Amino acid sequence: MSGNGAAPMLEAVDIYKRFAKLEVLKGVSLSVAKGEVVALIGPSGSGKSTFLRCLNVLEVPQAGRLRVGDMTLDFNSGRTPPDRVLAPLRQRAGMVFQHFNLFPHMTALGNVIEGPIQVKGMAPAAARDLAMGLLHKVGLDEKANEYPSRLSGGQRQRVAIARALAMEPEVLLLDEITSALDPELVGEVLAVVKALAADGMTMVLVTHEIAFAAGVANRVGFMWEGKLATVGPPEETIRRPDNPRLKAFLERFNTPV
DSSP states (O other), rough: OOTTTEEEEEEEEEEEEETTTEEEHHHHHHEEEEEOEEEEEOOOOOOOOHHHHHHHTSOSEEEEEETTTTTTEEOTTTTTOOOHHHHHHHHHHHEOOOOOOTTTSSSSHHHHHHHHHTTTTHHHHHHHHHHHHHHTTTOGGGTTTTTGGGGGHHHHHHHHHHHHTTOOOOOOOOOTTTTTTTTHHHHHHHHHHHHHHHHOOEEEOOOSSSSHHHHHHHHEEEEEETTEEEEEOOOHHTOOOOOHHHHHHHHTTOOOO
């Protein structure tokens, strides 16, 4: 079930993923309703980022079922779907990475318009209008003609968010998007995410920013050893955790529980 009772925009059922003999995900299920924000927390190695990459099928599960919007993929046959099948789902689930992954030879504007033009076939003028609107949304319209090397880490990450939004995804996936930033730059990126949440963007984010997860997410999930150990409203999962492993994890961050 999704957190607010609405039909889920994203649904993952019994997702399994292993690398060689290492089983990283052990039957993870999660439903996310339209407009809902779910934050995933947990120790390093618990499977958070792998699960997020499975939601975008950058990592293809060995078993399970995944639905984004009106598209469903079933991985229980044991056969990897071809790229022509995976590509439409990847467009529905936009991904923002920890290390930006911008094209260094393109300006901020160039990075944002590349996907709409090359993948969606949008006319350059329309793509430019869309990109400028998104750069304005993330507070960077004045940096449109700057190259990534001339932007701060926080600005580059905001360009990366605009680039993901330019593909008009149904779900936005955010993987530790502040962990590579200097502390003074974290706030500007989190402010953009909070504004997107207020606008009703469906999001799943992996983060170590516990206070931010509590403030922006409708639900917070705790991953432990390849499983989603618990998920619920932040008042329960962060402020009144009843899972002893979650409580011990939060205490490492000096998070009041």
